[in-house]
Amino acid sequence: MALSNCMKALYTLIASGTYPVSVGLRRAGDSTPMIVYEVSQVDIDCLMIGGDAGHYTISVTADCVADTSLLAWTVASDLVDVFSGVYVDNAEDIKLVLSGVNATARTETPDDGQSDAERVVSVTLTILGKEI
Amino acid sequence: MALISGFGGVLVFSGTTTVKCRSFTMSTERESLEVTLIGDWRKKYAPGRVRISGTVTLFRQDTTVDATLRAHLFPTNLINSVNAVLTLKFTDQGGVVYNNTMDGGSVDYNVQITSATFSDDGSGAGTWELSWEAQ
Numbered sequence: 001m002a003l004s005n006c007m008k009a010l011y012t013l014i015a016s017g018t019y020p021v022s023v024g025l026r027r028a029g030d031s032t033p034m035i036v037y038e039v040s041q042v043d044i045d046c047l048m049i050g051g052d053a054g055h056y057t058i059s060v061t062a063d064c065v066a067d068t069s070l071l072a073w074t075v076a077s078d079l080v081d082v083f084s085g086v087y088v089d090n091a092e093d094i095k096l097v098l099s100g101v102n103a104t105a106r107t108e109t110p111d112d113g114q115s116d117a118e119r120v121v122s123v124t125l126t127i128l129g130k131e132i
Numbered sequence: 133m134a135l136i137s138g139f140g141g142v143l144v145f146s147g148t149t150t151v152k153c154r155s156f157t158m159s160t161e162r163e164s165l166e167v168t169l170i171g172d173w174r175k176k177y178a179p180g181r182v183r184i185s186g187t188v189t190l191f192r193q194d195t196t197v198d199a200t201l202r203a204h205l206f207p208t209n210l211i212n213s214v215n216a217v218l219t220l221k222f223t224d225q226g227g228v229v230y231n232n233t234m235d236g237g238s239v240d241y242n243v244q245i246t247s248a249t250f251s252d253d254g255s256g257a258g259t260w261e262l263s264w265e266a267q
Contacts, residue, residue, distance in 0.1 A: 047152055047153060048143065050140050
């Protein structure tokens with residue numbers, strides 16, 4: 001359960017920022033700016049005896065989508081800011097801390113034949129999580 | 133005949149079976165004593181005494197395990213320092229128990245920690261990297 005608790009705590013933390021958040025997909029018609037994130041990998045520390053030690057290294061790729069480049073970077077900055085210090089989620093019994101960040105920017109055009117091009121800042125976060 | 137795996141062993145660390153252990157190693161060395169006599173045509177050796185030592189990697193914990201370890205590593209007076217002792221027992225996946233079998237007994241090894249390292253480098257789980265030696 002601790003792994004799923006970790007994912008709930010992660011969503012709660014990311015969604016605590018200023019901008020709307022979606023996991024994995026962005027539906028047509030969703031307004032911008034918004035954050036679309038995906039957990040790309042979780043490394044789970046295991047005990048010698050076998051099983052989950054309750055410590056996770058989580059890689060998250062978050063696309064910060066906006067109409068302008070500056071706003072996309074503002075969304076990315078807001079996302080990084082929610083990870084200030086150690087986040088303690090007492091409901092899920094999880095602590096999260098950000099241990100690494102990198103970002104790239106690009107332009108995307110929705111393939112619907114009518115939307116304008118969008119700016120996307122893709123932020124890759126390395127987050128350490130542990131059971132309390 | 134089943135093989136014994138190199139995982140899934142159980143460490144009892146100073147009486148605690150629920151210690152969060154990541155890995156364990158144990159090695160034995162025996163001195164070889166030369167007992168050659170002047171009339172011998174070749175060198176002869178006899179088994180000497182055994183030294184048992186190893187390493188253990190523990191996840192750092194906010195439990196009595198870490199408190200016990202810290203008390204061992206950072207004694208508060210000289211008497212505690214020279215009498216520092218922890219105990220270990222290891223049972224491998226094949227059910228074989230490694231403990232002190234000398235003198236007809238079967239008790240946990242009394243050990244001392246000869247080196248201990250941890251770091252807070254922000255990159256992962258906190259661990260103790262310990263080297264131990266049987267007393």
